[in-house]
Amino acid sequence: MDSEELRNAGLKVTTPRLKILTLLENSVERHMTAETIYRLLTEGGEVIGLATVYRALAQFEAAGLITRHHFDSGQTVYELERGPHHDHIVCIRCGRVEEFYDKVIEERQREIAASLGFVLSDHALTLYGECNSPECLARKG
Amino acid sequence: MDSEELRNAGLKVTTPRLKILTLLENSVERHMTAETIYRLLTEGGEVIGLATVYRALAQFEAAGLITRHHFDSGQTVYELERGPHHDHIVCIRCGRVEEFYDKVIEERQREIAASLGFVLSDHALTLYGECNSPECLARKG
DNA sequence: ATCTATATTGATAGTCATTCTCATTTGAGA
């Protein structure tokens, strides 16, 4: 149950938070902007404020329930934290996002940070390219 | 001469563009925001518009003279393109930016993209951590 | 189940970075 997740995260269980969390869990699209979440909810007949969406997402992130990414093409996107860490590859033509995990890269990052005297706390790796999927090719011939 | 660079890039040689390019080449800090560039120039007695700075930076980037980065902590930073490709590690406490290049990571990225059916065109890798330099420690003890 | 203190919400105004508009100026070739 979603209420459990919120409680475990130390957050009060409220209607808007449940709506957002449920949406994130049931959406096919795993990477959404705050605006998209707001739009999907209101279009679905729910009443919620945009400010509430931003606030909830910030709290979810602080609680480790979701992760935020800054892809080059614009807004911040949020993603439900499930499963192990991974990075992203984004299609610059159709916007499709795929995930990947690479042990070698993860390891090298730690080594590089250490060799430069840094204590690594996080990293952001995003690849950009063209996926050339059927939908992608259709989009811009 | 900077005029050469602009001409070679296919850009008309204008006073504001020269000011910006010269500043980028002579600054110790290699990573600057548009706002910083604008401030440094006007504080130096130059007359230039903020919109012009943004426009020039966009053109420089399109011409390959500079590179833009979106670090997690806020604004877009621009960096003069000189020397070979590299990625960044940013101190989350004092903001210091170091550069690094890792052949292994570069290679793995190409392989990963290919294995997912993407034609890789670019990537953004930024590590975040604490550098614990003397200035860094002084900042927040 | 009810009450209370406090956290949360929604509407809206505000902020900040960036882009657009447009009248004026400037650079490069004729």
Add this chain to the structure above:
DNA sequence: TCTCAAATGAGAATGACTATCAATATAGAT
């Protein structure tokens, strides 16, 4: 030097996000 498209600067406009604040809802005590 002249001409004219391209570039500039000032300020308005946009878009994403945050702060404010009165009204409301939640968690725990009663």
